[in-house]
Amino acid sequence: xxxxxxxxxxxxxxxxxxxxxxxxxxxxxxxxxxxxxxxxxxxxxxxxxxxxxxxxxxxxxxxxxxxxxxxxxxxxxxxxxxxxxxxxxxxxxxxxxxxxxxxxxxxxxxxxxxxxxxxxxxxxxxxxxxxxxxxxxxxxxxxxxxxxxxxxxxxxxxxxxxxxxxxxxxxxxxxxxxxxxxxxxxxxxxxxxxxxxxxxxxxxxxxxxxxxxxxxxxxxxxxxxxxxxxxxxxxxxxxxxxxxxxxxxxxxxxxxxxxxxxxxxxxxxxxxxxxxxxxxxxxxxxxxxxxxxxxxxxxxxxxxxxxxxxxxxxxxxxxxxxxxxxxxxxxxxxxxxxxxxxxxxxxxxxxxxxxxxxxxxxxxxxxxxxxxxxxxxxxxxxxxxxxxxxxxxxxxxxxxxxxxxxxxxxxxxxxxxxxxxxxxxxxxxxxxxxxxxxxxxxxxxxxxxxxxxxxxxxxxxxxxxxxxxxxxxxxxxxxxxx
Numbered sequence: 001x002x003x004x005x006x007x008x009x010x011x012x013x014x015x016x017x018x019x020x021x022x023x024x025x026x027x028x029x030x031x032x033x034x035x036x037x038x039x040x041x042x043x044x045x046x047x048x049x050x051x052x053x054x055x056x057x058x059x060x061x062x063x064x065x066x067x068x069x070x071x072x073x074x075x076x077x078x079x080x081x082x083x084x085x086x087x088x089x090x091x092x093x094x095x096x097x098x099x100x101x102x103x104x105x106x107x108x109x110x111x112x113x114x115x116x117x118x119x120x121x122x123x124x125x126x127x128x129x130x131x132x133x134x135x136x137x138x139x140x141x142x143x144x145x146x147x148x149x150x151x152x153x154x155x156x157x158x159x160x161x162x163x164x165x166x167x168x169x170x171x172x173x174x175x176x177x178x179x180x181x182x183x184x185x186x187x188x189x190x191x192x193x194x195x196x197x198x199x200x201x202x203x204x205x206x207x208x209x210x211x212x213x214x215x216x217x218x219x220x221x222x223x224x225x226x227x228x229x230x231x232x233x234x235x236x237x238x239x240x241x242x243x244x245x246x247x248x249x250x251x252x253x254x255x256x257x258x259x260x261x262x263x264x265x266x267x268x269x270x271x272x273x274x275x276x277x278x279x280x281x282x283x284x285x286x287x288x289x290x291x292x293x294x295x296x297x298x299x300x301x302x303x304x305x306x307x308x309x310x311x312x313x314x315x316x317x318x319x320x321x322x323x324x325x326x327x328x329x330x331x332x333x334x335x336x337x338x339x340x341x342x343x344x345x346x347x348x349x350x351x352x353x354x355x356x357x358x359x360x361x362x363x364x365x366x367x368x369x370x371x372x373x374x375x376x377x378x379x380x381x382x383x384x385x386x387x388x389x390x391x392x393x394x395x396x397x398x399x400x401x402x403x404x405x406x407x408x409x410x411x412x413x414x415x416x417x418x419x420x421x422x423x424x425x426x427x428x429x430x431x432x433x434x435x436x437x438x439x440x441x442x443x444x445x446x447x448x449x450x451x452x453x454x455x456x457x458x459x460x461x462x463x464x465x466x467x468x469x470x471x472x473x474x475x476x477x478x479x480x481x482x
Contacts, residue, residue, distance in 0.1 A: 042353075043248045045258055047182025048241070050189045052262035053269075054323035055240040056087075058316040059192050060273040060293060062141070063234050068288035069227035071216025072278040078231045079274060083267045089426045090238040090389070091259040092412045093396045098242050099409040100399075102251040105334020106242025107392050112338055114395035114402065118456055121340050123395075124331065125452030126388035131240065131328045132362060133381040134233075135321065136369035139166040142317040144291055148310055163370050170321045171363040174329070177352040178247055181322045188319035192312040193269060195297065195305060200276035202301045207279035217285045225436045232382050232433055234270065238263075239392065240324065243331040252409030276300075329358030340459065342468040383437050383445045386430040393423040 043051070066075035097110050107127060112120025143162050147153040153162050174181055216222065238259065248254055277296045287295070294313070298306035333355040336345035349356045399406065400416050414422060437445075462468045 042178045043182055043244065043254075045254050047179075047186055048248060048254055048258040049262050049265065050185040050319075051182055051323045051326070052238070052241050052258060053189055053266055054185050054316075054319040055237045055327060056262070057234060057266045057269065058320040059312070060196055060270050061313050061316055062290060063230065063270055063274060064288045064290055064292040065226050066230045067278065068285055069223040069230065071222075071285065072212055072214045074215065074227070076212060076271075076274060076278065078227070079235075079267070079270050082231050082235055083263065086232075086426045086429055087235050087238060087263055087267070089422055090236070091263050092422075093393065094239045094242055095256045095259050095410050096408055096412050097396060097399070098245045098255045099252045100406055102245045102248070103334060103337070104243060104246035104330050105338055106245055106331065107239055107388065107395075108243075108331060108335055108340070109338065110395045110399065111391055112340070114398040117340065118453075119391060119395075120338065121335075121456040121459070122449070122452050123388055123391050124335050124340060125448070125455065126384045126391070128328060128331055129448055130381045130384035130388065131324055131331070132365045133369050133384070134237070135324045135328065135362065136366040137381075138317045138321040138324070139163045139170070140370055141290070142166055142314050146310075146314065148291065148294060149307065164367065167363060167367055167370065170318060171325060171359055174322050174325045175349065175352060175354055175356060175359055177354055178244070178326060181326055185319050185323060188315045192316040192319065195309040195312045196269070196273045196293075199297045199300055199305055199309065200272050202305075203276040203280040206300065207276065209279060211279050211282065212275070220285050225438075228433060228436060229382050232429075235266075236382075236385060237324075240327040243327045243334055246334070247330065256410040325359060325362055328362040329355045332358035332361065337471055339463070339471045342459075342462070343471050344469070346471065380441055380444055382433055383441050384448065386433045387445070387449070390427060390430055393427055397423060
């Protein structure tokens with residue numbers, strides 16, 4: 001297959017960009033295909049909402065370990081409170097910066113504009129690797145549900161082959177186009193949530209509210225590492241959609257509304273089944289592991305609902321995989337447009353206009369992580385993502401100070417001091433995630449960070465010696481407010 005590299009930027013201006021805090025108008029921003037080339041945008045509001053939903057959650061699958069780690073009460077409190085201290089601030093940052101700098105690459109673009117190419121590249125390394133690790137967990141998660149129906153996939157070569165086949169098939173679907181992925185996400189989201197609505201409705205007469213107040217079984221030690229990682233894994237990645245900002249129709253209006261609806265929709269989708277099951281089903285706390293919702297469905301309504309819920313789990317995993325793979329692939333495309341990666345990563349398919357090389361690279365790397373322990377996958381992804389989010393909040397605050405005249409179609413209605421306070425709360429939680437990491441996670445994340453820094457200087461060397469072809473990062477422009 002011969003790649004088509006679409007050069008979307010005008011020739012660089014010979015004039016020097018203005019300096020100083022009001023230099024916003026002279027700075028470039030990566031534009032999507034419609035911004036410059038006239039190609040139609042691919043993501044409208046409804047597909048965007050469901051892509052965000054699948055970037056973050058994909059349904060209540062995976063929330064069970066919070067109960068296992070800390071009991072019903074703290075699990076419910078966690079999913080009630082955590083969105084306000086984490087999800088809402090992250091969504092607000094994403095909404096403002098996606099409308100101010102609506103280009104592919106998202107958070108990489110923000111860090112590069114705030115602190116320079118090294119920070120942009122390091123942000124790309126952390127977020128890309130965390131995304132790949134997260135992506136690797138989805139086929140594993142899918143096979144975990146399938147094995148409940150077909151035990152042959154519990155271990156050995158049948159399991160390994162199943163993970164490989166799932167990965168390759170889902171990646172090919174992603175290659176067929178972002179529009180297809182978006183509308184597929186809508187269908188998958190609706191269908192995968194239906195068994196939970198049925199289960200919750202049937203459970204209502206069986207609910208005993210006092211069970212919600214349980215702090216867990218006596219003698220069971222709370223696993224804070226598992227608890228915080230489960231909350232974080234189930235309610236993060238709100239900014240992942242930013243890497244596709246250049247593909248969104250009317251981002252100044254679409255992003256704020258899409259993020260608002262997605263936050264509410266996601267939180268409700270988690271809480272309704274969690275209240276229903278913790279209130280109606282009494283089992284040993286250790287049974288609340290990944291996949292327990294299917295067992296709870298059988299207890300509440302029978303085998304038929306368990307099978308339906310497990311089918312929904314497979315569909316949900318497909319949606320999560322497609323959303324995450326799209327985010328990673330367009331991140332690499334955006335990094336190529338910025339000149340951080342070679343221009344070949346900006347290659348798009350002639351038939352589907354998708355970043356085919358980004359899809360191939362992301363798929364290959366995710367397969368390399370697919371055979372890790374699931375808990376280790378979550379912990380490693382969360383650690384790298386936490387580092388990236390600390391840099392993202394810093395970029396958000398610094399851009400407010402550095403570029404006060406930058407046109408922000410959506411602007412968080414707070415002054416810089418109050419934005420700092422707003423950012424301190426989620427940043428405090430990020431530090432908790434880092435503190436509770438294991439030595440193995442510290443080692444792996446440290447090596448990946450060092451590797452990312454080395455990669456940046458290797459790319460600079462290749463660029464200076466013209467060993468590889470790089471973009472000048474001059475696509476479009478950033479506008480200042482009137």
